[in-house]
Amino acid sequence: MIYTVTFNPSLDYVVKVDNFAVGEINRTQVENIYPGGKGINVSLVLQNLGLQSVALGFTAGFSGAEIERLLQEAGCRCDFIQAGQGCSRINTKIISDSETALNGQGPQLSKEELQKLFTKLQGLTQDDILVLAGSIPASLPDDIYEQILELLQPACTRVVVDATGDLLLKVLKYKPFLIKPNHEELGEFFGRGPLLNEEDILAAALKLQQQGARNVLVSRGADGAVLLDENGRQHMMASPKGKLVNSVGAGDSMVAGFLAGYLKTQDYEEALRLGVAAGSASAFKDWLATSDDIDKIILQGVTNK
Known part of the structure; x- marks a missing residue:
């Protein structure tokens, strides 16, 4: 089973x-x-891609109840x-x-509530996948990702792990299956600006891999994505042409597509292709994209560089 953790979920009210x-x-x-x-x-x-997961995290109050209702309405387990x-x-x-x-801001979380999450996570096995994504609320310790990977x-x-700064860097020693920085975050890890060319991206990804990450997936916006897999192979995929409407959720969709592609094929090239398409x-x-949206992109062609 795939489990996702969102420490500070939200209701997003989007208006034009x-x-x-x-x-x-x-x-x-x-x-x-x-x-x-x-x-x-x-x-x-x-x-949307036909894979079940369980959404974990913390909710509170009427807005938390609505978050759960909307997820369940979409078919997601919570x-x-x-x-x-x-x-x-x-x-x-x-x-x-x-x-x-x-x-x-979200709710204040107590130590007892955090321990309830740890208890749930202790039931995971080697057959499971856990996705830790995003920032954490101020009420949680800043080493919470480390605590979870150690557990x-x-x-x-x-x-x-899809996170920024120390939240990501400090978990590399636990050999996460996949990390997904974007090209700007990748540059920040090494005190540089956004890494724009593939040679620099691959060199930085290799450093993160040497620190423990098994697979390093770097999203590059309109320029596609680069993957350095655990077998030492380099994969580069171009983005299809299209009009940017909303970048929020695109990186998360790439993670979901990558996981779906990998679990279905056990092939990193195909995982990257579906990740870029999603x-x-x-x-x-x-x-967020539906399966039909993603299928249309695949039919248009997601090509290697």
Whole structure:
């Protein structure tokens, strides 16, 4: 089974407004409410690709109940821990001539609630995959990812980590199955700006692999993706042509597509192909890609570089 963890899920209230004016009353032309959070996005796209997962994490209050309802409506299994105080955050995104976002804080989480998550994770085995994705709320210790990977070491659970900064770098020693930085984050790891050419990307990915990561998948936006797999093979895939509509969730969709492709074929080349197709399909629409969206991208052709 695939499990995803979202420490701070959200309800994402996304509105489109013509000529948004600060300090004035603005009326929406389009509005939608989505369940949000990187792990949740992975679960939703996996479901769209025909793979079941279990969404773990923390929810609270009326907004937390709505997050779970929307996920279940989409066919996803949930096993969230109910936080005793506060409400799950509500994020507002205003799309007009430019984009404006206002993100909530989310609930305070106690040590007892965190221990409930650890207890659930202790049941994972070597046949399971765990996806840790995104930032963590301020109420949690900053080494929470490390604690989880250390907890799972005896079980040999395959772990996917999609995070920034020390959250990712400090877990490399536990040999995660997959990490997925983007080209900007990859440069930041080594005190540089965005890495734009493939030679630099592969050199940086190799350093992360030498520190412990089994597979390093680097998303490059419109330039596709690069994968350095655990067998030492380099894979480069171009992105299909299309209009960028919404980059939020594209990286999470790539993770879901990669996992779906790998589990179905056991082939890293095909995993990368489906990952790029899923990421691109989500980038070309208002929300996450469906299986039909992804199939259309595959039919157009996702090609090696």
